[in-house]
Amino acid sequence: MTRKYELVYIFDSALEETQINERLERFHSLLTSPETPEPVTLANHWGKRSLAYAIQGKSVGYYVVVQFNAQPDMLGELERQLKLDESVLRYLIVLNEGPAPVVPAPRDGPGEKGAATREGPADKSAPAEEAAADKSAPAEEAAADKSAPAEEAPADTSASDDDAAGVSAATDEGPADTSAPAEKAEDDQ
DSSP states (O other): OOEEEEEEEEEETTSOHHHHHHHHHHHHHTTOOSSOSSOEEEEEEEEEEEEEEEETTEEEEEEEEEEEEEOGGGHHHHHHHHHHOTTEEEEEEEEOOSSOOOOOOOOOOHHHHHHHHHHHHHHHHHHHHHHHHHHHHHHHHHHHHTHHHHHHHHHHHHHHHHHHHHHHHHHHTOOOOTTHHHHHHHHHO
16 A cells, blocks of 8 residues: 655765756656556755754755655555665654645845745735625624623623622632531531
8 A cells, every 4th residue: 555755865966967866856756556557746846944953963954855755665665765865964754644745935044034935924914804804794793793781891890800800809818618617517516
């Protein structure tokens, strides 16, 4: 039974793209079988990116994300070859449970990093605000019909405020002891 997997490679950034493609072809040839003659369904070259920490003394790696179909027993040989290849700094194979990943935008500098994150949510919220505006018209009509009960709600909350004040007065006397009624019952006997 074939399963869908996702594989992230981090290659040495000193390699040329042609060398990386040759290695990818070699690794992907290990996944071919009669059931899956073309195992790779998607390959995204993310390019050179800085690493979070140095790996084998290198601070930059070339990222490639691949989605493929294979039988689970074929992964053993693939992992063995990945471990033997010195140009592969890291790799990660996981079951693919969702859509293809989106290529993240490269970060240029520390000053621009903050600006990009500030603009990101604003751009995403604009369509959400438009969708909310479209849905708000029926909601406003419904709110107008229910305006009378909405005015009564504050009166109800003021009553609960009085109750809360009574509760706070009771708590000022000390902690409530649930065993006190039981002790009084024993004293009365």
